[in-house]
Amino acid sequence: MLEKTWVFRLLGPKGWSGLALFACLALVAVPFFNLAFPEGHALYLSTHWVTLIGKIMCYAIVALAMDLVWGYTGILSLGHGVFFALGGYAMGMYLMRAIDPAGLPPFMVFLDWQSLPWFWQGTQHFLYAIFLVVFVPGLLAFLFGFFAFRSRIKGVYFSIITQAMTLAAMLLFFRNETGFGGNNGFTGFQSILGHSITAPETRVVLFALTALTLIFFLLLGRYIVTSRLGRVLMAIRDAESRVMFSGYDPLPYKLFIWTLSAVICAIAGALFVPQVGIINPGEMSPANSIEIAIWVAVGGRGTLVGPLIGAGVINGVKSWFTVSFPEYWLYVLGFIFILVTLFLPRGIAGLAGRFAKEQKA
Numbered sequence: 325m326l327e328k329t330w331v332f333r334l335l336g337p338k339g340w341s342g343l344a345l346f347a348c349l350a351l352v353a354v355p356f357f358n359l360a361f362p363e364g365h366a367l368y369l370s371t372h373w374v375t376l377i378g379k380i381m382c383y384a385i386v387a388l389a390m391d392l393v394w395g396y397t398g399i400l401s402l403g404h405g406v407f408f409a410l411g412g413y414a415m416g417m418y419l420m421r422a423i424d425p426a427g428l429p430p431f432m433v434f435l436d437w438q439s440l441p442w443f444w445q446g447t448q449h450f451l452y453a454i455f456l457v458v459f460v461p462g463l464l465a466f467l468f469g470f471f472a473f474r475s476r477i478k479g480v481y482f483s484i485i486t487q488a489m490t491l492a493a494m495l496l497f498f499r500n501e502t503g504f505g506g507n508n509g510f511t512g513f514q515s516i517l518g519h520s521i522t523a524p525e526t527r528v529v530l531f532a533l534t535a536l537t538l539i540f541f542l543l544l545g546r547y548i549v550t551s552r553l554g555r556v557l558m559a560i561r562d563a564e565s566r567v568m569f570s571g572y573d574p575l576p577y578k579l580f581i582w583t584l585s586a587v588i589c590a591i592a593g594a595l596f597v598p599q600v601g602i603i604n605p606g607e608m609s610p611a612n613s614i615e616i617a618i619w620v621a622v623g624g625r626g627t628l629v630g631p632l633i634g635a636g637v638i639n640g641v642k643s644w645f646t647v648s649f650p651e652y653w654l655y656v657l658g659f660i661f662i663l664v665t666l667f668l669p670r671g672i673a674g675l676a677g678r679f680a681k682e683q684k685a
Contacts (some may be wrong), residue, residue, distance in 0.1 A: 378531045382596040387619040387631035389588035395625030398561030403486030405613035407461040411590025412603040416510035418453035457594040465586030494608035509604025624671025
C-alpha cells in the first residue's frame with residue numbers, strides 16, 4: 325500500500341509538477357559546470373548540447389503557452405508560430421543593430437537601402453527591443469482575438485483563420501521591401517549587451533535564463549489553472565454556453581489567456597534567436613504552428629507538464645532524425661501523431677496518470 329501511494333503521488337498532477345520543476349532547476353545548474361570544469365571533463369557540457377537543450381527549452385515554453393489556450397480553454401490555434409517569430413524578429417533587430425549601432429544592418433547595405441526605416445528606430449537599445457518583444461505580438465493577439473471572439477468564431481473556423489494569419493505574415497516577411505531581411509531573415513549576430521554571442525560564457529547565461537523563464541511560466545501556468553480564473557477557463561472549454569447562462573462573459577477570459585499565451589510565445593522566440601543565431605520567415609510557416617499542436621497532443625494537453633514532455637521528446641527525435649534521415653522526418657512525425665491520436669488520446673502524461681490511478685486502486 326505504501327508503494328502504491330508513493331507511485332500515485334509521484335505520477336499524479338502534483339507529482340508531475342514537482343518533477344518538472346526539479347528538472348528545470350537542474351537545467352539551471354548543469355551548464356555552470358562548464359565554468360568550473362575544463363573542456364573534455366565528464367561534467368562539461370559541449371556547446372552543441374548547450375545550444376540544443378536551450379532550443380528545446382524555448383520550444384517547451386511555446387508548448388506550455390499552447391496548452392493554456394488549447395488544453396485549458398479549448399481554443400485550438402494553428403498560428404502560434406507567428407507570435408514566436410515576431411518575438412524572435414524583435415530580438416533579432418536589436419542583435420543586427422549591435423553589429424553597427426550607428427549604421428545600417430548588413431542586409432540593408434547589401435540591398436542598397438539609403439536610410440533606416442522608421443520602425444527600426446530605437447532598436448539599438450536592449451530595453452526597447454524587450455518592449456517590442458512583448459508589445460507587438462501582444463497587440464496583434466489582442467486585436468485578432470478581440471474581433472474573432474467578439475464574432476463568436478470558434479472551433480475549426482478559428483483554427484483556420486489563425487493559420488491564414490500566420491501564412492499572411494510569412495508571405496509579408498518574405499518580401500525584401502518590408503525591411504526584415506526577406507527570405508534570409510536575420511543572421512550573423514556578433515554580440516548581445518556587449519558580450520560575444522558565441523562565447524561559452526554567454527551561451528551558458530542564455531541557457532540558464534531560458535531555464536529560469538521556463539520555471540517562471542510553469543509556476544505561472546500552475547497558478548492560473550488552479551485559481552478561479554482557471555476554473556472559468558476550463559468551464560469555457562467544456563461548455564461555453566452554460567458559462568454564458570451562468571452570468572459570465574467568456575470574451576474577457578478568452579482574450580486574456582489568448583493574449584498572455586501569445587506574449588509567452590514571443591518571449592520564447594526572443595530567447596531562441598540569440599542561441600540559434602538566425603531568424604527567418606520559415607519560423608512562421610503554418611507547418612511549424614501545426615507541429616506545436618502536435619507537441620501538446622503527444623505530451624498530453626490540459627496537464628501543463630505534458631506539453632513540456634511532448635516538446636522535449638518530439639524535438640529530441642527530430643534533432644537525430646533530421647541529421648540521419650532528413651527526408652523521412654515528416655512521415656515519422658505524422659506516424660507519431662496518428663499513434664497518439666488512436667492509442668494515447670491524453671498523451672504521455674495521461675498514460676502516466678492512468679497508471680498512477682491503477683496503482684492507487
